[in-house]
Amino acid sequence: MQLALSKDDQTFVDEVRAFLAEKLTPDLREAGKRAGGVFAEFEAGHRWHRILAEKGWIAPNWPKEYGGTGWSAIQRYIFAEESVRANAPRIFFMGVRMVGPVLMRFGREEQKKKYLPRILSGDDVWCQGYSEPGSGSDLASLKTRAERDGSDYVINGTKIWTTFAQHANRMFCLVRTSTAGKPQDGISFVLLDDMKTPGLSVKPIITLAGDHEVNQVFFDNVRAPIANRVGEENEGWTVAKYLLEFERGGDPYSAGLHTAIASLHAIAKAEAASPGGMLADDPAFRQRMAEIEIDVTALEFTEKRIMSALSNGQNPGAMSSMMKVRGSETLQKLTEAAIEAIGYYAAPFEPEARALGTNIVPIAPEHGITAMPQYLNHRAASIYAGSNEVQRNIMAKLVLGL
Numbered sequence: 001m002q003l004a005l006s007k008d009d010q011t012f013v014d015e016v017r018a019f020l021a022e023k024l025t026p027d028l029r030e031a032g033k034r035a036g037g038v039f040a041e042f043e044a045g046h047r048w049h050r051i052l053a054e055k056g057w058i059a060p061n062w063p064k065e066y067g068g069t070g071w072s073a074i075q076r077y078i079f080a081e082e083s084v085r086a087n088a089p090r091i092f093f094m095g096v097r098m099v100g101p102v103l104m105r106f107g108r109e110e111q112k113k114k115y116l117p118r119i120l121s122g123d124d125v126w127c128q129g130y131s132e133p134g135s136g137s138d139l140a141s142l143k144t145r146a147e148r149d150g151s152d153y154v155i156n157g158t159k160i161w162t163t164f165a166q167h168a169n170r171m172f173c174l175v176r177t178s179t180a181g182k183p184q185d186g187i188s189f190v191l192l193d194d195m196k197t198p199g200l201s202v203k204p205i206i207t208l209a210g211d212h213e214v215n216q217v218f219f220d221n222v223r224a225p226i227a228n229r230v231g232e233e234n235e236g237w238t239v240a241k242y243l244l245e246f247e248r249g250g251d252p253y254s255a256g257l258h259t260a261i262a263s264l265h266a267i268a269k270a271e272a273a274s275p276g277g278m279l280a281d282d283p284a285f286r287q288r289m290a291e292i293e294i295d296v297t298a299l300e301f302t303e304k305r306i307m308s309a310l311s312n313g314q315n316p317g318a319m320s321s322m323m324k325v326r327g328s329e330t331l332q333k334l335t336e337a338a339i340e341a342i343g344y345y346a347a348p349f350e351p352e353a354r355a356l357g358t359n360i361v362p363i364a365p366e367h368g369i370t371a372m373p374q375y376l377n378h379r380a381a382s383i384y385a386g387s388n389e390v391q392r393n394i395m396a397k398l399v400l401g402l
């Protein structure tokens with residue numbers, strides 16, 4: 001494996017850094033830093049989306065003919081890493097990362113023409129309607145029903161944990177079009193063109209951290225044209241699985257984790273240790289930070305190994321499951337150390353003081369303001385995008401042959 005950057009790649013790093021330095025305004029960086037959850041505050045993330053779209057850098061994973069960047073795997077890694085380091089707001093990516101690649105592979109020509117340019121520009125915001133109460137890991141058991149009526153499907157049922165459905169104008173969803181045969185055989189993949197379609201309602205679910213990130217969506221005789229189906233009727237499971245490959249492969253974990261370690265160091269320098277002195281000088285806490293740092297460095301090198309494999313045309317296979325498990329668990333360890341480090345300041349519940357542009361002075365010092373929300377929110381990292389237990393099952397099967 002070649003780890004040193006080539007001259008061209010080094011030039012690319014400089015280009016990316018110059019772009020980020022110019023375009024990431026202080027308020028956008030603030031939105032990146034203050035994010036309590038998976039994505040940055042929606043409006044700031046969306047503004048960043050449009051800036052990247054204008055530059056032609058919004059879809060590094062798309063083929064060039066559809067508006068992708070044409071970057072190598074190494075360049076994509078560099079861009080993601082530099083963006084995280086510079087505190088770019090994390091963009092809500094269901095359009096670019098998920099439904100876009102699905103449309104390129106399974107969509108009809110008119111669907112590609114209609115949807116892909118608007119995903120790139122940010123004119124459309126897509127949310128993901130997969131999970132239902134009782135159908136998460138066992139997704140194929142989903143019950144939301146679509147019945148034909150003339151040229152439409154009429155949809156009834158509910159979807160849950162739908163991230164940012166309150167901001168989306170479109171939704172891609174899995175619906176049951178048949179109950180015959182295996183559960184996987186009766187599913188279809190349907191696009192909803194308007195989140196304001198009569199019969200569709202979005203109810204917020206407020207997280208423990210006080211954020212409105214997820215929702216439950218109800219369908220009461222919601223009509224969607226049959227022409228909005230992607231792929232054949234009852235063959236949506238193949239489309240659904242293809243999309244999930246993109247949900248797990250994404251930004252490198254290590255870049256975000258290195259940034260989180262830097263924040264932990266800052267907290268440790270500012271907070272007192274109980275035997276006296278600062279936490280940063282406390283041997284037990286230093287050892288803990290060192291252990292986490294070793295985990296993150298190991299993860300970084302594994303990511304680089306994957307990147308090297310990808311640039312040689314290989315498939316990441318079970319490695320992406322391994323990264324999901326190690327990445328999310330290390331993230332959880334880090335956020336746990338951070339709330340222990342800020343001690344009592346973890347307790348105040350003050351989501352309004354985290355809002356961008358607020359004039360509310362938080363009780364917690366600036367370095368501790370997102371520690372608790374991030375701790376709470378990142379508990380979900382081992383659940384979403386395929387729970388860690390399910391990832392371990394995949395590894396047991398693919399790697400150990402069990």
Ligand SMILES: Cc1cc2nc3c(=O)[nH]c(=O)nc-3n(C[C@H](O)[C@H](O)[C@H](O)COP(=O)(O)OP(=O)(O)OC[C@H]3O[C@@H](n4cnc5c(N)ncnc54)[C@H](O)[C@@H]3O)c2cc1C
Binds near residue numbers: 131132160388389
């Ligand atoms: C923050 C967040 C955002 C989300 N956003 C979206 C979204 O935008 N759209 C969407 O469709 N979904 C979304 N989800 C849903 C997510 O995909 C599901 O939560 C996930 O698939 C797990 O399903 P579940 O919650 O029903 O848990 P369950 O599947 O009921 O799992 C419960 C527990 O049982 C374990 N388990 C289940 N099956 C097995 C097995 N076979 N072997 C071993 N252990 C098992 C799980 O690991 C877990 O610990 C989101 C979830 C979260 C937390």
